[in-house]
Amino acid sequence: MQIVKYLKQYRIPFSGLAAGKHNFEFEIDDKFFDCYEHSLIKKGQLKADVEMQKQENMLIVNFHITGVIQLTCDVCLSEFESPLDFHERALVKFTDEDWNQDTEEVLVLSKTDYELDIAGLLYEYANVRVPYYSKCAEQGMNQSCDPEMLAKLSSEAADAEEDNTEEQIDPRWDILKNIKNN
Template identity: 65%
Template sequence: MKYLKKYKIPFSGLTTGKHNFEFEIENSFFDCFEQSLVKKGKLNALVELQKQENMLIVNFTIKGTITLTCDVCLQEFDSPLEIQERVLVKFVNESWDENSEEIMVLSKNDYELDISNLLYEYINVSVPMYTRCSEQGVDLVCDPAMLEKLTEPTAEEDQEEEEKTDPRWAALKNIKNN
């Protein structure tokens, strides 16, 4: 995807030491990932890359807001997000089978680091399993109109009450007790 090309860091020409990069993450970033839990957001990713002879140390600081949908009232709200992560990038000649969350492996021939998948993963993992505007939002409460609709009895519940008072059913229940 052409949009994600701007999330690549060309490290081959960099000198040994620390280098800082800044990336804006907006709605078009999330559009590139179909299965993303987050569809909207405005985030800023500060990436500190420390280049060494045979490895890279990459520190991520991601701050901003993402738009979530409340699981109770279905209202969309902005939730603040702040993430601190670190990844080590090793260079090897042969294939490497041992992968971990903190260590990435690149070939010695690679010249750039694609961080788009890392950013996507860090943001989506930080989304809570159960979202609620009063908990993840800032100074928000659930929509009172929707909460009122949730507490009103439905037509099915009204019908169940009518069935409970029907004397024909009460007589059949007595048969079961014999």
């Protein structure tokens, strides 16, 4: 129930607005991402500037989202801040018919609806921007991988390689393999 209450602040009541452009600002923080169980983003500080153009039969909603999200490096496992700055657009059509065919860019609302819930859109737009492969040096701000962790990883890789070569050299295994063939 708390989740639903928190996400209510991401609704835009458009029924009383005059035709034309209207601007809104929304803060997106850790609490927002906590509302979504499977969110790729757990921590972040984003600001969404939303411009809504109200027309008779539709809304044109432009999003400009900026800020930083917390990612974990896939190489050295350290957490780092990654900047985000992007634009998105959604079209909202009004209809009296039973319409279940929302597309990626066109949302459909009933003519009796009076507010637009953009929480799902903000969540989707931010999570789509999470890179498939996170690396400090590539997505971080003037940051490189943790040298101590890289040294540990390279020494463990060298140890594992030594173990593999020792197994290949040991002639006892070759003799045991021949027993299986008899």
